[in-house]
Amino acid sequence: MNLSYKEVKRDTAVQASKPFPKHRIEEWRGKAYVYVCILVLIVTIFSIVYFIAVRGLTPFVSGGVGVGEMLFGKVWDPDAEQPLYGALPFLYGSFATSLLAAAIAAPLGFCAAIFMTEMMPKLGRTVLQPAIELLAGIPSVVYGFVGLSVIVPFLRHTFPGQGIGIMAGSIVLSIMILPTVTTIATDALRSLPSGLKEGSYALGATRWQTISRIILPTTLPSLLTGIVLGIARAFGEALAVQMVIGNAPHIPDSLFESAATLTSIITLSMGNTTLGSAHNNALWSLALILLLMTFVFVFIVRLLERRAKR
Amino acid sequence: MKAKTVDRIATGVIVAIAVLILAVLAGLLGYLLVRGLRHISFDFLTSPPQTIKAGGGIGPQLFNSLFLLVLTMIITIPLGLGAGIYMSEYAKENRFTAFVRLIVEVLSSFPSIVIGLFGLLVIVNRFGLGFSLLSGALALTVFNLPMMVRITEQSLRSVPREQKEAGLALGISRWRTITQVMLPVALPSIVTGTILAAGRVFGEAAALLFTAGMSSPRLDFTDWNPLSPTSPLNPLRPAETLAVHIWKINSEGLAPDAPEIAAGASAVLVITVLLFNLGARWFGRLLYRKLTASK
Numbered sequence: 001m002n003l004s005y006k007e008v009k010r011d012t013a014v015q016a017s018k019p020f021p022k023h024r025i026e027e028w029r030g031k032a033y034v035y036v037c038i039l040v041l042i043v044t045i046f047s048i049v050y051f052i053a054v055r056g057l058t059p060f061v062s063g064g065v066g067v068g069e070m071l072f073g074k075v076w077d078p079d080a081e082q083p084l085y086g087a088l089p090f091l092y093g094s095f096a097t098s099l100l101a102a103a104i105a106a107p108l109g110f111c112a113a114i115f116m117t118e119m120m121p122k123l124g125r126t127v128l129q130p131a132i133e134l135l136a137g138i139p140s141v142v143y144g145f146v147g148l149s150v151i152v153p154f155l156r157h158t159f160p161g162q163g164i165g166i167m168a169g170s171i172v173l174s175i176m177i178l179p180t181v182t183t184i185a186t187d188a189l190r191s192l193p194s195g196l197k198e199g200s201y202a203l204g205a206t207r208w209q210t211i212s213r214i215i216l217p218t219t220l221p222s223l224l225t226g227i228v229l230g231i232a233r234a235f236g237e238a239l240a241v242q243m244v245i246g247n248a249p250h251i252p253d254s255l256f257e258s259a260a261t262l263t264s265i266i267t268l269s270m271g272n273t274t275l276g277s278a279h280n281n282a283l284w285s286l287a288l289i290l291l292l293m294t295f296v297f298v299f300i301v302r303l304l305e306r307r308a309k310r
Numbered sequence: 311m312k313a314k315t316v317d318r319i320a321t322g323v324i325v326a327i328a329v330l331i332l333a334v335l336a337g338l339l340g341y342l343l344v345r346g347l348r349h350i351s352f353d354f355l356t357s358p359p360q361t362i363k364a365g366g367g368i369g370p371q372l373f374n375s376l377f378l379l380v381l382t383m384i385i386t387i388p389l390g391l392g393a394g395i396y397m398s399e400y401a402k403e404n405r406f407t408a409f410v411r412l413i414v415e416v417l418s419s420f421p422s423i424v425i426g427l428f429g430l431l432v433i434v435n436r437f438g439l440g441f442s443l444l445s446g447a448l449a450l451t452v453f454n455l456p457m458m459v460r461i462t463e464q465s466l467r468s469v470p471r472e473q474k475e476a477g478l479a480l481g482i483s484r485w486r487t488i489t490q491v492m493l494p495v496a497l498p499s500i501v502t503g504t505i506l507a508a509g510r511v512f513g514e515a516a517a518l519l520f521t522a523g524m525s526s527p528r529l530d531f532t533d534w535n536p537l538s539p540t541s542p543l544n545p546l547r548p549a550e551t552l553a554v555h556i557w558k559i560n561s562e563g564l565a566p567d568a569p570e571i572a573a574g575a576s577a578v579l580v581i582t583v584l585l586f587n588l589g590a591r592w593f594g595r596l597l598y599r600k601l602t603a604s605k
Contacts, residue, residue: 030483033392047432138513141554242561
């Protein structure tokens with residue numbers, strides 16, 4: 001007893017004499033730790049942008065390739081005598097697959113969200129929502145595998161062509177982005193003030209009239225946010241698309257013809273070219289385009305969110 | 311009368327679409343399990359793959375996936391917790407915080423292939439780590455970190471304010487309040503989120519193609535010295551994961567039973583992700599009950 005009393009006394013004495021009491025040091029240590037973590041985040045993102053930009057700009061700066069030549073050139077033939085680096089087929093493929101996927105997923109997602117919030121909330125919460133979360137958890141290579149072994153043969157039998165192509169890619173992507181679209185739409189519908197809906201019902205409007213004239217217009221910015229996020233995800237998806245699109249580097253005449261996207265050509269060729277060669281550098285330019293598109297998507301999402309808040 | 315008919319049609323369409331989504335999921339899982347489970351056996355799960363002959367397994371790939379997941383989590387969790395704590399507790403409402411928020415958002419929307427390429431350029435080549443488990447784990451950390459930050463931030467924000475203020479009122483430092491009072495309360499949702507994120511890491515392939523590599527050396531499962539090149543525990547050896555393996559055999563597989571192997575491996579991957587999903591829910595609930603004494 002006596003001893004512990006002495007200990008306590010000495011402890012407070014030490015604390016008073018020291019300019020830095022224990023809890024201060026602890027606080028500083030904690031703060032230093034969290035700031036280091038934030039620093040890691042900042043350094044990471046800047047080095048990603050810096051390193052990919054340096055590589056990706058090499059063809060334009062010292063490789064003699066024009067920016068317009070790359071963005072609008074229709075022929076990608078890096079192995080020719082006169083190598084051509086026209087990335088238009090890949091840009092076309094990427095935009096076509098992701099926009100088409102969004103066009104398929106958006107109505108499905110809205111209907112699922114309306115089902116979960118307006119029609120059968122209980123069934124939606126216990127069955128449909130877990131199902132959609134599961135869809136979000138399935139790895140992209142598995143989607144690619146199923147696309148290759150189910151969707152491609154199905155398209156081959158029902159439509160003219162090989163089955164592989166933009167349509168197959170879009171269908172696979174639409175299932176992959178469905179959870180993104182649905183989750184954001186559901187959140188938007190749930191946060192809608194109930195007075196709006198009740199007012200509409202009180203005026204004698206049917207459920208569909210309420211949905212189409214009140215709910216959809218008021219939540220439109222949030223719904224669009226979901227779609228843009230979905231498009232962003234589809235745009236950057238690599239392996240699932242690469243497995244079903246066919247990988248022919250030209251602009252296809254139909255949706256059922258072999259095509260290629262930015263991600264698919266990078267996936268295919270990056271391993272087969274040596275770092276620093278002109279062909280390899282051109283691939284980094286494609287990666288830079290992907291990176292810049294990410295910024296564009298984030299910018300659009302921010303604009304829409306600002307709109308939704310108003 | 312007409313409005314009512316339209317309403318009925320719309321209701322029918324919406325219900326039909328909800329059923330369609332459920333059917334797609336059921337068909338997807340059913341197809342994978344029916345086709346895959348036939349091929350799954352103890353031998354398939356443990357034996358090494360064959361390049362040209364039939365009868366190869368996925369043993370090393372399965373091990374690589376799990377080991378890589380553990381490595382990734384060891385790096386991600388401390389970083390993610392720290393950054394998440396900053397975002398929810400220390401960040402003031404100023405330009406810098408807005409900037410960090412933007413960074414987290416951008417980082418989480420980078421395509422995983424871009425992160426893989428960054429890994430190839432910086433981690434594999436510049437740091438000289440080569441195609442290795444460690445490179446893969448670092449790339450996956452970049453991929454996973456924003457999610458981890460968001461999970462921690464949201465979980466800490468949902469801690470009741472009274473609990474935080476009670477801690478501060480007792481005169482303990484802010485850091486102590488966060489680690490001793492708030493973190494235990496937020497733990498169940500952090501754990502649930504982390505397990506879900508782990509499921510995503512487990513199935514990731516695009517970020518690993520050019521970082522962890524597409525080949526696996528012959529592993530000697532009796533050699534547990536982490537420095538030996540054939541040891542499964544060596545973090546500097548190339549390692550092909552399960553997801554990468556599925557992609558590889560689908561695009562350039564030469565074995566005659568490649569589709570069956572792909573189906574079996576996909577089934578294993580999906581079952582694991584399902585287990586992660588269910589495990590996250592179950593464990594989160596268990597932890598919540600343990601820590602809060604509520605039923």
